[in-house]
Amino acid sequence: MTNKELQKKAEELEQTLKMQLSIARNESGDYIKMGAVLLGSAMIAAATVKILGSKKKKKTEKVLQVLEKEGLLDEELQHRLTQKNQPGLMGRIGMALLPIAMNYGREFLIKRLNEQDSVAPSEDES
Secondary structure, eight states, rough: HHHHHHHHHHHHHHHHHHHHHHHHHHHHHHHHHHHHHHHHHHHHHHHHHHHHHHHHHHHHHHHHHHHHHHOOOOOHHHHEEEEEEEEHHHHHHHHHHHHHHHHHHHHHHHHHHHHHHHHHHHHHHH
């Protein structure tokens, strides 16, 4: 190999490295944004559960105390009073967001694989 060929190869490798670094920067920005959205939604959900769940829990505790004082409380009744009958707000939100998140992840993965396939042949031709 001549010196010019080596310089040309070095320039190509440098351009490839710059392109990979820019892709990595873009990806890290996407991950940071997604993490911030997830953290924010988790904080909102936790606050909502804390606000809405505390009132119901206090009423149930009072009923349990009254039943216990009167001697009417047994394990089956306590289980019925404390057991959740329906999925809560977070369960419904989770069931709605799971297909959306999976579709987004699948599309993101397909996009990345197509980008890698289109970049790889051009490097081999040089």
